[in-house]
Structure formats: structure tokens, C-alpha cells
Amino acid sequence: MANRPTVKDVAREAGVSVTTVDRALNGRMTVRADTLKRIADAAHRVGYHNKTGLAERLSSGAPRRRLGIVLVKRQQEFYRNFARELEAAMALRQDMRGEVVIRYAASQSPDDFAKEIMALSHEVDAIACVAVNHRKIDDVARDLQARGIPLFALLNDTARGIRTSYLGLNNMKVGRSAAWMLSRTVHKPGKLAVFVGGNRWHGHDLREVGFRSFIRAEAPEFTVLDTLVNLETRQVTYEATLDLLNRHTDLVGIYVAGGGMEGAIAALRESRPPNKVCMVVNELTEESRTALAEGYVHMVNATPLRTLCTDLIGLMAQSLDAEGPTLPGQHFLAPTVYLPEML
Numbered sequence: 001m002a003n004r005p006t007v008k009d010v011a012r013e014a015g016v017s018v019t020t021v022d023r024a025l026n027g028r029m030t031v032r033a034d035t036l037k038r039i040a041d042a043a044h045r046v047g048y049h050n051k052t053g054l055a056e057r058l059s060s061g062a063p064r065r066r067l068g069i070v071l072v073k074r075q076q077e078f079y080r081n082f083a084r085e086l087e088a089a090m091a092l093r094q095d096m097r098g099e100v101v102i103r104y105a106a107s108q109s110p111d112d113f114a115k116e117i118m119a120l121s122h123e124v125d126a127i128a129c130v131a132v133n134h135r136k137i138d139d140v141a142r143d144l145q146a147r148g149i150p151l152f153a154l155l156n157d158t159a160r161g162i163r164t165s166y167l168g169l170n171n172m173k174v175g176r177s178a179a180w181m182l183s184r185t186v187h188k189p190g191k192l193a194v195f196v197g198g199n200r201w202h203g204h205d206l207r208e209v210g211f212r213s214f215i216r217a218e219a220p221e222f223t224v225l226d227t228l229v230n231l232e233t234r235q236v237t238y239e240a241t242l243d244l245l246n247r248h249t250d251l252v253g254i255y256v257a258g259g260g261m262e263g264a265i266a267a268l269r270e271s272r273p274p275n276k277v278c279m280v281v282n283e284l285t286e287e288s289r290t291a292l293a294e295g296y297v298h299m300v301n302a303t304p305l306r307t308l309c310t311d312l313i314g315l316m317a318q319s320l321d322a323e324g325p326t327l328p329g330q331h332f333l334a335p336t337v338y339l340p341e342m343l
Helices: 008-014 018-026 033-046 051-056 078-092 110-120 134-146 172-186 202-218 232-245 261-271 286-294 307-318
Strands: 064-072 099-104 128-129 151-154 165-169 193-197 251-256 279-283 299-302 328-331 336-338
Touching: 008 018, 008 033, 008 110, 018 033, 064 078, 078 099, 078 307, 078 336, 099 110, 099 307, 110 128, 110 134, 128 307, 134 151, 134 328, 151 286, 151 307, 165 172, 172 202, 172 251, 172 279, 193 202, 193 232, 232 251, 232 261, 251 261, 261 279, 261 286, 279 286, 286 299, 286 336, 307 328
Parallel strands: 064 099, 064 128, 128 151, 151 165, 165 328, 193 251, 251 279, 279 299
Antiparallel strands: 299 336
């Protein structure tokens, strides 16, 4: 408790006096709206315990909004970070009294995604989801569209032509950048392996297409093996990587286009010295950060979660404003690229 942020910490962060912060907290005197917002933002940054009261004062005249988010893989570090950034992005909004309601699909099956989206649709004003591509998701999207509930696709552009907008990386370019890195880093041409999570992840298909098209046009001296489906699981990727390394002694590069990179990293640690096989993965986690430092991963293409969540909350709020501007059909974000020397 000794390190608990105080009013003095908030005042210093906001660049105002302690007296002004006290007035804002207790409402004893009028504080200008811009100053109140600055204090509220400072309170959020330092973790002051009464920041909720400030947010309520700022948004007392703003509309109430409940925004639903469907994610997957509750236990994975990436999705835990995703949920945390969503809540932080909502906490910073001063133009609405907002709440983020987060649900997790039990599996990657279309039925589980559809079930969570439909359940949320009766509780919230707008929905964003990470979901596979399937006609059942299209049907759900049409139902929401008929009921006037905006639907946003995240990371994977599901229900294309029906959903309100897509937010995520340009997956074709992500795949091409992975191919560029492998073909430019490997000193002697050989075989390259590609893992995708499954054929229902359109984003993974686009990454594979981008990867293959770059190698075909720019680095034809390399051979891309048949694509492997790993269901985004560690164990399947681990076993498949060991098999690849045993069968292809000239394997020089691996691209994990979706999840499951932990299995490939573990297999390389067991079978090859660092920097023997070049690997590109997605998302910076403790596992991929360590592998970068050790020389088992050579590039990470990471989704800028903070920017994504800030933009998402803004676009979802905008979709509920009848007089707001037209939303973009696709909202691409530039990946954050991590290399070993950047750690």
C-alpha cells in the first residue's frame, strides 16, 4: 500500500496543482472541462484509485454504450493482452459512458463463435469478433444487420460484404514480409515450411498466398513445401516441426502464419542449434521474445493491440451515431516488427 498513487502523483502527471485535483475529485468548485479531462487521463495513467469518479463526472451527459467483444483462447497470452487493452481503451473514452463486455468462444468451431455472437447481441449495442469464415457466421451477421447491430471483424475478415468493417493487419502484406525476411536472411537457398491454423481462417490463407507469391516472383531459388495445418495448437505444431526437420535436412526456414508458434520453437530447440533454421512468427509474447533473443526466431510481426483497440472502440461508437461519417470497409494497421537487435 505504500506505493499507492496519491493526489500529488495525479497533479504532477496532469501538470496542475494539488488544489485543482482536489476540486476535480470532490466537485467543490467548477473545474474547466479540458482540465478535468487532463486530470482524469493522468489519474488513469498513474493508476489512481478514484479515477472512476472522475470519468463519471466527465461523461455524466454522454450516452451509455455497451460494446460486445468475442475473442477465443482465453488462456493465451496474446488474447489476455487483447482483453486488457480493450478495457483500457474504453476507460479512456470521455464521450460516452461505456462498458466492454468480453466473451470467449469455447473452440474455433463456427457453432461456438455463432453462439457467443448471438448471445451478446441481446446485451450490447455493437459487436466485434475474432471468428472463422463460415456460412454460419455469415447468417449471424445478416441477422445482426437486419436488427441494426453493427458487427466488426477483428484480425480475420469474416462475413465479408455483410459485416460493418474489418480491423486488423493487411494479411497479404504480412505474408509477403515474412517471405522477404526468410529469403533475405537465409544464406543458402533450401526448403521453406508454412503453417496455417486452418482453412477457415481467411487471414491465414491470405498470409500464405502473400508468402508464396513473393517467393515465386522474387526468390524462386527457394522451394515452399506443402502447407501444414496446425489447428493453432502447440502440440500439433511441435510434432509436425520435428517431422519436417527429420524428413528435410535442407529445411532452412519456417513461417508460422497463425498460432502454435510455441511448438515450432520447442522443436527447434531440441533439434537444431540457434540460427540454423530461420523462423518468422506472429505476435510478441514472452515465448517469442525469448526465442528472438536465443536465435530461434528471427522476426515477429505483431498486431499493435493498443492502436487496434483504441481505433475499434472509436469506430464502434461512430457506428452507433446516425449522423457520423461513413465507416471504412477495411481498417488496416501496420504491424509492429520485432527483430533480435530491437529487444
